[in-house]
Amino acid sequence: MEKRKEPSSPSPAAGGLIKRTRLDGPPPPNGNANNNQIAISSGADTSKALMRSVKRTSSLDAPIVSLAGAHSSEILSCRFDPTGQNIAACSADRSISLWRTYPPNTNYALLTTIHKAPVLDVQWSLTSPSLYSCSADKTVAVTDLGTGTRVRRYRGHTGVVNSLDRAMAGGTELLASGSDDGFVCVWDPEEKDAVVELDVGSPVTAVCWSGDGTQIFVGGLDNVVSVYDLRRQQVVYSLPGHTDTIAGLSLSPSHNHLLSTSFDSTAIVHDVRPFSSSPTRIHRTLYGAPAGNENALLRGGWSRTGEGWVGVGGADRTVTVWEVESGKPVYKLPGHKGTVTSVDFHPREPIILTGSKDATMLLGELDNT
Template identity: 50%
Template sequence: MPNGIGSASSALVKRSRPDDDEDVGSRKQIAIASSDGGKSKGLVRSIKRTSGLQAPIVALSGAHKAEILDCKFSPDGQTIAAASSDKTISLWETYGENANLTLLQGHSKAVTAICWSPSAPRTSPRLFSASADGTLIVWNPSTGEKLRRLRGHKGIVNSLACTRGGKEILVSAGDDGLVLLWDPEDKYPLDRIEVGYPVTAVEFSDDGSQVFVAGVDNDIHVYDLSRKTILFSLRGHTDSPTSLQLSPSGSSLLSFSLDSTLRVWDVRPFAPEPPPGHIGSARLHRTLTGATSGFEQLLVKVAWSADGENVAVGGGDRTCTVWNVEKSKILYKLPGHKGTCTAAAFHPYEPIIVSSSTDQTLLLGEIDI
């Protein structure tokens, strides 16, 4: 027997040949099996690292005592916010030790949705939250201070969004059938739209002049805010949409529905004629399948990647699914959660994704896209 083979002090290393155009320094060695209680490594392989995370995948847990319903990266990508049914919002470090920074407390019922201000200075970021207690709260996440509580809804608030530029305006919607517009500096609504039935999701257009409204009638209606009238409607879902998000370019709207389909809509003011053979709404660009909404009827949240090429959504199959939009191709089915995956969010600068779940945990990991 050759010297050392089979002894406790030896290790078997599987070496991968890097691609010709790949930076060898970006590859790390990790142990994937061991012997003698971990004292000696049994099998080591090289993997390509794509981000500045300390590990390729990290579980963030221990902060919440109930389901996590939403998660978002801060605009600078340094912080993650997570909203929970336990009435709190947790803040986490994206990098380093991934420490739980603080817990924001102020709502009296489940926190259903959150969003960061895209225009607030990096030195004084702002976070907005919506709750089943019928209110919104404006937070200073740096200090944990509650800056303002916004009252106007008469029931559960399901969704909120913020304008991308110009004057900072919020829109919120809920089970009371109201869509309310807010100046975060004023505790009373600026304006209101009475839809007349429960609204599950809202989103602003790129210039903030329109609001996309989805509810239990299964359609997505585009409201002109100056006239408070419907400009056009996006029809195709066969069950209530659970989430809406505008693409980084502002030209496409992403929607997920309880019918387990993810749809990409062309929302440009003057959309071109659809190509020959196009089926369905003239504005329907893609229908993506492969995720399931689940039996819990949760308002699962969608996400666009920063480059606008990929989208992600969770689902009742306990995975986070990532697609390339133009290829209509599933790139990843990310496992790890022990319950419904309720939300996903892409990092604004790096190939990193975070997902939340009813299992009370966040999974933070790097992908190769």
């Protein structure tokens, strides 16, 4: 099992990039090597050092890279864009940062005027160079990444907006947002007002679209994931299993399974196929990522280079990655100095992205062979 090392303080000159291993010799022309040689020695004379071969599995500059320096407060959500070339992160300091995944891993934009309160979630558009975000200022915003300016603001909620997701439905990209006001709003980016309002009846902390854009998975303070059919605008079935507030929801790449995290320190993989053979639809219950007592919304994610792994952060400052079918942890990744609030996987390479209350992100290389 590979583990991340404790990060050192970022160098201002490096723009927040920390290389976690020292590579002997110049990097290869393509910026990656199958194996890198690392000198291991207890003394100053490295000529007698043990040479250890480290297998490389991605195009990152180093097996672990720290992205730091942009935010002054906790990171609440971070995600790769659909191409895997860029990263967006949002923070309690009311800003959104944009980063390059590959070297140089620069923070090329910091958006500070989109929201007037902590930004709780971000999502990349699937169809345009835009970014969606939601905030404690009770709004959902659309930002044009070409200009870095907000081009639309939705004001349908009367409480803190905790979560949002987007999906393609009938050729149109739709947004869903969940709020403390007990409503889920569905937005068409071309319309001013919500096209659908679902009265959940209790504060909503997590929303996630189904693969075909006809259903929305909703989690909140009632400890149950409710599945709403948009055509009927009512609950068609529920996913039990948790004993505390739902903290995050994530759909698998095949759209057959849903990962839910909770304040009860469990992660559950639900079978959401139309004709599930399980009465409870619980496919696997995963243990090992403690939620702590901070009531933080811990957002997990699925490996998108295969459906075998899921990852969830915890209050123990680590990220746990499980093999879904066996339910066994395959990684326990340290490195952060605060609760890990957000986990995402690269769409094409075995790279995991984590965001933390320590105001930093880590990019980590995984070996899924």
